[in-house]
Amino acid sequence: MSPTNTVPEPEGPIAGAADAAAGPVALTARAPHVPADRLVAELVPPPRFGTARFDTYIPDPAQPSQTEAVKVLGDFATRLGGAAPAAGRRRWFRREPARPAGNGPRGVYLDGGYGVGKTHLLASLWHATPAPPERKAFGTFVELTNLVGALGFQQTVRTLGEHRLLCIDEFELDDPGDTVLVSSLLSRLVESGVALAATSNTLPGKLGEGRFAAADFLREIQGLSAHFRTVRIDGEDYRHRGLPEAPPPCTDEQVTAVARRVPGASLDHFPALLDHLSTVHPSRYGAMCDGVRTVCLTGVEPVPDQSTALRLVVLADRLYDREVPVLASGVPFGDLFSAEMLRGGYRKKYFRAISRLTALARDARHLVGP
Known part of the structure; x- marks a missing residue:
């Protein structure tokens, strides 16, 4: 590890x-x-995904969207490699955020059911992004709200605003207060030039209904939705496949x-x-x-x-x-x-x-x- x-x-x-x-x-x-500095130090992929890489993700041959997701995220990581880190505080109040090198979105959203490997791919993106560990963060939605609670909103903006990438796993769409809080935080981070990646779940039985979770996610983050490219990942729960x-x-x-x-x-x-x-x-x-x-x-x-x-x-x-x-x-x-x-x-x-x-x-x- x-x-x-x-x-x-x-x-x-x-x-x-x-x-x-x-x-x-x-x-x-x-x-x-748990001191606040430990909460910050733990914003890395958890041990289960400490060795996750794009080439260790095993796409289901029956689900071409899984192979396509690997390609899209790999390209996103490559573009981030050409992006200059934002200047932190100096960029907070600028209207036009910094963008990764080349054309492309500021963020990616992985849309799919539980067990299709979204967390593996999100951790792979974190590992593939060419930036030192202290300049990229990985955590669940709950861990992010806990960090805001421990540090306060402004200090969280200062702490994460110098990062190249923020990955948010299991973005929660069912708590309006926390969703508004995190949406506001992400807006400030985008102004600082931080790239974003997120996942949440489509419910079982909803996979055939198109962009169910994606529509909810993009609605909840409101003004940030234009920054995200939705990456659909279909498939069954790999934890129990076969x-x-x-x-x-x-x-x-x-x-x-x-x-x-x-x-x-x-x-x-x-x-x-x-x-x-x-x-x-x-x-x-x-x-x-x-x-x-x-x-x-x-x-x-x-x-x-x-x-x-x-x-x-x-x-x-x-x-x-x-x-x-x-x-x-x-x-x-x-x-x-x-x-x-x-x-x-x-x-x-x-x-x-x-x-x-x-x-x-x-x-x-x-x-x-x-």
Whole structure:
């Protein structure tokens, strides 16, 4: 893994990996403090995508849009290589933003369903853009709003305004307040000459309806829409393409035995973990998992309400980013969210969480043995 993807260890008793001889740790015992400078340092592709490159993306032969997306993004990275960095503060109030060398858009938007490789391609763009790591940033929409909350709007503009590229994964279209905040931030960054790239999800069942997510995205960013080229990526969820069915849940005894045997494991009762998540800001969920190599959960049950469900989505994203297998007893992950939730406004997040947790459950199954 490249040094640009090294995550600083948190201070205090949660640093380091769990020791098998000492028994599993409990995520419910962790409430880390995350300083603002760590939030900035972590604006790089997560460990799962630390080695992502355009030539490691495997397009589905049945989906030509995937091959075309690689070409479009590669060309975009090449043009960014010829763009002079903006002068930061001096460009803030200029009407005409700096542009990459050659003709082309200021930004790209990757439009497609979950599991078609959008994050892999976005991370590949970050790696391919010829600029030092400190001059390009990669983060989820949630991480970006957390950064604004930690630094304040003006300081975030100053911090990111010197960058060549900002990549935003999973742009959220369902929170009007945060969307307006980020849209305003992006407007200021474009004035500084920062190039933009973003993804969000088309919902399952909507893939045949054309530019569903793209139309929503371009509407929400309003005045910035002219700067973006939409890149459509069709296909099925690669996390489950051609793979066996998701493994059935384990027993409580199996989960507990693995947690006590495997170095770096955590062990928590699922309802207690959900309660604990309400006491920790979502921006700290990544730090809460530092040093944990396997998450073991007993008594998984459907989440009781939407606020709890959204917190669980963030935890699932952080575990997936860090490639932490999840071994669980109780109900299958496909039953975490109610039918009403899966029909509601946050359904794309819930489908993504189910997809990612299922993949992590598959990664953990070998720990149980035959």
